[in-house]
Amino acid sequence: MSQRLLWADNAKAIGIFLVVFGHLSNPESVTKIIYSFHMPLFFFLAGVFFSVNCDFSAFLQKKTKTLIVPYFIFGVLTYLFWVCIGRNYGADASLNIPWWRPLVGMFYSVGTENWLVHNTPLWFLTCLYVSEIFLFFVLSLTKKIAFWLIAFSVMGYLFSLYNLPSLPWSLNTAPQAMLFLGVGLFSRRFIVEPSHIVASIVFLVSIAGLVVIGLFNARVDMNSNQYGNYLMFVTSAVCGILATILLAQKINLSPVSLVGRNTLVIFLLHGVAISLWKGFLTFGLGFDLGILESNMSLNFVLAIMVILSLAPVSIFVTKVTPWAIGAQNKK
Numbered sequence: 069m070s071q072r073l074l075w076a077d078n079a080k081a082i083g084i085f086l087v088v089f090g091h092l093s094n095p096e097s098v099t100k101i102i103y104s105f106h107m108p109l110f111f112f113l114a115g116v117f118f119s120v121n122c123d124f125s126a127f128l129q130k131k132t133k134t135l136i137v138p139y140f141i142f143g144v145l146t147y148l149f150w151v152c153i154g155r156n157y158g159a160d161a162s163l164n165i166p167w168w169r170p171l172v173g174m175f176y177s178v179g180t181e182n183w184l185v186h187n188t189p190l191w192f193l194t195c196l197y198v199s200e201i202f203l204f205f206v207l208s209l210t211k212k213i214a215f216w217l218i219a220f221s222v223m224g225y226l227f228s229l230y231n232l233p234s235l236p237w238s239l240n241t242a243p244q245a246m247l248f249l250g251v252g253l254f255s256r257r258f259i260v261e262p263s264h265i266v267a268s269i270v271f272l273v274s275i276a277g278l279v280v281i282g283l284f285n286a287r288v289d290m291n292s293n294q295y296g297n298y299l300m301f302v303t304s305a306v307c308g309i310l311a312t313i314l315l316a317q318k319i320n321l322s323p324v325s326l327v328g329r330n331t332l333v334i335f336l337l338h339g340v341a342i343s344l345w346k347g348f349l350t351f352g353l354g355f356d357l358g359i360l361e362s363n364m365s366l367n368f369v370l371a372i373m374v375i376l377s378l379a380p381v382s383i384f385v386t387k388v389t390p391w392a393i394g395a396q397n398k399k
Contacts, residue, residue, distance in 0.1 A: 075259070075317045077329050078316035079328070080113055080328040081324045081328035081331070082315065083113070084327065087106055087189070087338065090106060092360065092367040092370060092371060093361045093367065095362050095364065099287070101283065104288045104308060105278060105304060107192070107290045109248075111199070111245045112251055114200070114252065116252040116253070118252065120207050127201075132197075133394040134394030135196060135394065136197060137393075138332060139197075140174065141392050142187070142333075143184075143186075143190055144174075147187070149186070150185065150186035151167050151170075154186065154343055155186075170186040177194040178234040179238070190336070191291055194238060195238035195241050198238065198242045199246050199249055202220075202242060203249050206246070213254075217250040218247065220243040220246055221243050224240065225244070227293075228293045238291075240293045244295070245290070267314050267318070271311055275307070277304065277307035278304055278307040281307065282304045282308075284300065285300040288301055288304075327375060327379060330379060333385050338375075
């Protein structure tokens with residue numbers, strides 16, 4: 069899809085805020101609601117722009133350039149920050165993780181058991197890479213696409229019920245990711261902006277479903293392959309995605325869409341930014357970080373500060389070193 073979709077940019081901006089905000093110390097109920105749909109949302113949005121109008125070799129080359137190249141570039145950069153600074157302060161200082169573990173972890177690419185302690189969100193890129201390759205073959209080999217996406221998703225859920233070792237590159241999670249990729253791919257042509265009354269009703273129903281089901285279900289964490297009840301997981305994710313789309317369609321603020329167009333760098337560097345802001349608040353201003361514990365208002369402000377501070381970095385990378393995020397030089 070060559071034409072940018074404003075609502076999709078806005079939805080990505082909402083999603084990246086939820087990612088940053090969700091990685092702060094909020095009440096468990098709030099974290100449960102966010103985790104019930106924020107990663108399915110990003111897989112869904114990737115599906116909206118998914119395309120297979122090329123052979124597999126070209127497809128693999130493109131995905132390697134846009135996902136794996138940024139994975140290793142930002143993986144190395146954030147590892148250097150962690151090994152020199154990050155592991156000596158905060159929670160990481162008490163973990164006593166050997167310097168080599170994240171280096172091995174970047175090739176294993178599993179976001180659990182401290183394999184990617186320097187930048188846990190990296191798991192998303194390799195999981196998306198694997199999931200899109202699987203989806204390419206499903207689209208190429210069968211016409212019963214919906215059947216196989218649901219079958220893989222259910223199979224992935226059944227495997228999650230057992231305490232199995234994490235497979236490299238989040239292969240355990242890929243079957244669930246494929247489902248939301250497929251939903252995004254096949255729903256994009258049907259996404260229209262409804263009337264104000266219809267949008268308001270559907271939005272309120274979606275929010276209600278998200279909150280009730282998200283709270284009633286066990287905590288979802290795609291990184292750890294934890295979904296609670298399968299039907300509740302899928303339903304709450306769909307409710308959250310639908311509510312986000314409806315909200316995104318109503319936003320007409322250029323700063324929001326600008327953030328949405330630059331989410332990759334923010335996603336990959338927000339952990340470092342959170343650490344730096346907390347360090348500044350602690351050592352620079354003498355702020356007691358314990359005040360942030362379960363304080364949604366302060367965490368909301370901190371999340372905004374993190375995003376605003378990374379937005380110029382993202383724009384710089386996009387314009388000066390676009391190859392670092394798999395983008396073309398703009399002439």
